[in-house]
Amino acid sequence: MAERIATRASYGKALVELGAENPDIVVLDADLSGSTQTKKFADVYPDRFFNAGIAEANMMGMAAGLAVSGKTVFASSFAMFASGRAYEIIRNSIAYTGANVKICATHAGVTVGEDGASHQCVEDLSLMRTIPGMTVLNPADDVSARALIKAAAAYKGPVYIRLGRAAVPVIYEEGKTFEIGKALRVREGKDAAILATGIMVNEALQAAEMLAAEGIECRVVDVHTIKPLDKDEVVAAAKECGCIVTAEEHSVIGGLGSAVAETVCKEAPCRMAMVGVQDVFGQSGKPGELMEQYGLTATDIAKAVKNCL
Amino acid sequence: MEHTQLQQIAKTVRQDIIREVYSAGSGHPGGSLSAADLLTALYFSEMRIDPAQPALEDRDRFVLSKGHAAPALYACLAERGFFPKEDLVTLRKIGSRLQGHPSMKMLPGVEMSTGSLGQGISAAVGMALAGRLDGGSGRVYTLLGDGELQEGIVWEAAMAAGHYKLDNLCAIVDHNGLQIDGRNEDVMNVMPIAEKFAVFGWNVLEIDGHDFEQILDALEMARKCKGMPTVIVAETVKGKGVSFMEGQAGWHGKAPNEEQAKQAMAELGGEL
Numbered sequence: 001m002a003e004r005i006a007t008r009a010s011y012g013k014a015l016v017e018l019g020a021e022n023p024d025i026v027v028l029d030a031d032l033s034g035s036t037q038t039k040k041f042a043d044v045y046p047d048r049f050f051n052a053g054i055a056e057a058n059m060m061g062m063a064a065g066l067a068v069s070g071k072t073v074f075a076s077s078f079a080m081f082a083s084g085r086a087y088e089i090i091r092n093s094i095a096y097t098g099a100n101v102k103i104c105a106t107h108a109g110v111t112v113g114e115d116g117a118s119h120q121c122v123e124d125l126s127l128m129r130t131i132p133g134m135t136v137l138n139p140a141d142d143v144s145a146r147a148l149i150k151a152a153a154a155y156k157g158p159v160y161i162r163l164g165r166a167a168v169p170v171i172y173e174e175g176k177t178f179e180i181g182k183a184l185r186v187r188e189g190k191d192a193a194i195l196a197t198g199i200m201v202n203e204a205l206q207a208a209e210m211l212a213a214e215g216i217e218c219r220v221v222d223v224h225t226i227k228p229l230d231k232d233e234v235v236a237a238a239k240e241c242g243c244i245v246t247a248e249e250h251s252v253i254g255g256l257g258s259a260v261a262e263t264v265c266k267e268a269p270c271r272m273a274m275v276g277v278q279d280v281f282g283q284s285g286k287p288g289e290l291m292e293q294y295g296l297t298a299t300d301i302a303k304a305v306k307n308c309l
Numbered sequence: 310m311e312h313t314q315l316q317q318i319a320k321t322v323r324q325d326i327i328r329e330v331y332s333a334g335s336g337h338p339g340g341s342l343s344a345a346d347l348l349t350a351l352y353f354s355e356m357r358i359d360p361a362q363p364a365l366e367d368r369d370r371f372v373l374s375k376g377h378a379a380p381a382l383y384a385c386l387a388e389r390g391f392f393p394k395e396d397l398v399t400l401r402k403i404g405s406r407l408q409g410h411p412s413m414k415m416l417p418g419v420e421m422s423t424g425s426l427g428q429g430i431s432a433a434v435g436m437a438l439a440g441r442l443d444g445g446s447g448r449v450y451t452l453l454g455d456g457e458l459q460e461g462i463v464w465e466a467a468m469a470a471g472h473y474k475l476d477n478l479c480a481i482v483d484h485n486g487l488q489i490d491g492r493n494e495d496v497m498n499v500m501p502i503a504e505k506f507a508v509f510g511w512n513v514l515e516i517d518g519h520d521f522e523q524i525l526d527a528l529e530m531a532r533k534c535k536g537m538p539t540v541i542v543a544e545t546v547k548g549k550g551v552s553f554m555e556g557q558a559g560w561h562g563k564a565p566n567e568e569q570a571k572q573a574m575a576e577l578g579g580e581l
Contacts, residue, residue, distance in 0.1 A: 026442070050438060050473070058431045058465030065435020068413070068421060069370075071442070089462070092425045093432055097413055 003142075004167035008106040010145035011163055012037025015074060018153050019045045025153065026066050028075040030056045035165075036076040036106045056081045060089040060103075067099035072153060075101055079108035079162060083124035095131045095158050102152050103128075104161045109249035110277065110294055111166040111199065111287035120282035120290075125197075126254025128160040129227050135180060136226040138162040138248075138256075140201035143172035144224055151180050164249075166287045168199045183230035189217035192305045193237035193244050197223045197256045200247040200275070203291075206298035207247075211305055218305060229259050231267065238268035245273045245304045249296055252276035273308040275301050310354050312521040318388065319349040323550045324579040325384035325397055331570040331581065333401035336409065339560040340454060341381035343485040343518070343545040348378075350524040351450055352385040360390035363417040367445040370436055372421040374429025375454035375483060376410040377562070382419070383407050391418035427460030429453070430480060434466045437478040437538075448532065452481045456488030458499045464509070470538040471510025478538040479531040480511075483518065485547035487558040506540045518543025550577055 018025050019041050031054045033039040042049035052059035056077050063075040076082065082105040083090070094101045110120045128136045137152065137159060139145035145163065152159040159180075171186075178184065186201065187208050196204035201222045208218040219241055221233055237244050244264065246257040257274030264270055277294050291297050322345045330336040352358070356369040373382045380400060387394045392406070399405035406415040410424025420436075423429040433451035440447050457463060470478055482502055490496045503513045512534045516523040524543070531539035547561070548554025551573040565573055567581075574581045 026439075048442070052465075052469060053472075055462075055465035055469070057462045058434070058469055061428050061431020061462065061466065062435035062438065062469065064428075065372075065421070065432035065437075066439045067435075068432070069436050069439030069443075071439055088425060089428055089431070092422065093428045097422045 002169035002171065004169055005142035006165060006167045007139055007142065007145040007163040008037050008165060010142040011104055011106065011149060012040035014146040014149040015041040016044055018150065019048065022072060022153065024070065024072050026071045026073050028052055028059050028063050028073060030054055030059045030077040030081065032077055038076050056086045057089050060086040061093050063101045064093035064097060064099045067101045068097060073101045074104055076104045076106065078119060079105035079124045080119055080121035083121060083127050083160070087127055091131050095134050098133060098157055100156055102159045102161060104149070104163060106163040107165040108162045109164060110282045110290040111164055111249060113166065113287045113290065114284050116284040117281040122251045122277045122282065123254070124162060125226050125250050125256065129254065129259065133158060134227065135159040137180065137224060138198040138226055139224050140198055140222050141168060141171045143170060143174055143176055144178050147176070147178040148180070148224060151178060155180060162198060164199055169202050171202055171205065178224060181225045181228045181230060183233040184222040184224065185219065185233070186222050187218065187220035189219040190241055191216045191218060192309060193219040193221060193241040194247060194301060194305065195221045195223050195234065195237060195244055195256065195260055196247040197226060198249055200249055200296065203296065203298045204247050204301055207301035207305065210298060210302045216305065223256055226256055226259055229263060231263050234260055234263045235268045238264050238270040243271045243308045245275060245301060245308055247275040247301050250276055251279060253279060271308050273304040275304050315349055315353060315521045318353050319346050320577055321388060322349055322381060322384040324574060324577045325387070326380045327565065327570055327573045327577065328581070329380040329383065329397050329400040330564045332398040333564060335401060335564050336380055337377040337562045338380070338565065339487070339547040339554055339557070340375060340483065340485065341378045342549045342551060342554065343547045344378045344381050344452060344483045345549065346519045346521065347452060347481055347483060347524060347543055348381050348385045350521060350528065352389050354525060355528045356450065360418065363391065367447045369448045369450065370420040372429040372433045372449070372451040373411055373423050374433070374451045375426065375457050376423030376429065379409065379411050382411060386418040392416065426457040427462035431462055431466040433478060434470050434475065437470070437475040438473060440477050441475070449478045450481065452483060455482055455484045455486065455493055455499055455502065456496070458482070458502065459497045467506060467509040467511065474536050475538045476535050479528070480538065480540045482540060482542045483545050484542055485545045487547045487561065489558065489561050491558050502542050510537055512537050512539040513542065514539060515542045518545035519549060552576055
């Protein structure tokens, strides 16, 4: 069985490494540094860590000010507060100015678990994707999270990176390379394509295994970059497989499914289905229970593929 | 620079504000005129900036947190030489660098894009933190409206500036007492301003925002104050310098017609 690591832990580790490489990296948090793991950086580089207190809007404003003064800023909170509470500051002070701020939002999606709907953000990809110039990343596991966080640090401009609370299986080999904007085909197949993002990549791989046992060969693509979307890979999936199922731990409104549909309907219309949260609020529960409750399991993906064929 | 020279520049700035807003057919003359003396003092006496090198290292930075006073900022930047004065009449027109609210990516000299109230002071706190990290001597100035103080983020930023003891930060409140819907005290009372900042850990100075001696003295005291940020609460008159605009909330966001613009220019010693 694969090792399980939460992508927020990957973040803490990557930050410490980045801090050593780049003295211009500054990290901000809003009283959640233990949970988001920015404390790892704060412990090693206390002079370059600023706690904004429970004031996410001002944290993003300070991040903008630091960034336009030449710093590479990582700003963290839970996805709900980072993308929701601070949305307008992200839009007007960070994105409109092209500020070099990396918003690393942890505890995204329903797998935040027991805290319930108030903390289960399933709208962040949608919110961030509509902002001009914003790059939106959603890594699937520890290896890709660390690689993409480092790629984001090297990239000049605003980036939103979605990270999770729950430990999830490591699916990539150490050292695998990831490029912002380039989706990764992780399984070949021509009967259908499952385009998955974040922790749903693992579910998609399991779904493909189940379907293979029934003679259905699915392509699985890790769409770790929601924006800019890898249109070539999406169009290839539409043309070569004729059927696309998207899978995201996010609302089916505005996230990966919508992004793929926007491209497919213009460039290569094909049958589509979307696995995701169906326009409802979450609730308290264990991450696994919630994945089942909201139809986010490998079984749900396999069912969607069969309905779409 | 002599106070009389600053007064002369401020008069030019006010004339430019009227020209800009009249040409645009919309905009915010009231709060631009109330801030004209404060901005003139900053841009022509206080701040270490170089129009030939807008990105000069360790420069002083100004953030117009009350971004709707853009006409006053643009008038100062143009007068200071950051861009040609002829551009002022392109304010708010399509394709212009002079956006309705300042955009740093479009216009040299604009240090932060603003317009959404409260966000400027928040960014200014970040800039002051960056300046401290770099060990530079550059100072950060930001101008807020009094109605703007109703935004919660202002107090988040004020708390952070006090907490981090940012003595390289100086906020100025353009306290003209009026906002779009009327008097502050009727819309949402912001008083007492000085006491609020004081309990957030700020050095507070209260002055007449149209008296250059008081403005420059306060800016000097702010520079000398160590261990805490300074806020200058400047008593001002909305629409200052144009008789029919003075003290009128109705001139917050309305352009003068031709006749009104001519009269305003005459009162300011200029011609349309």
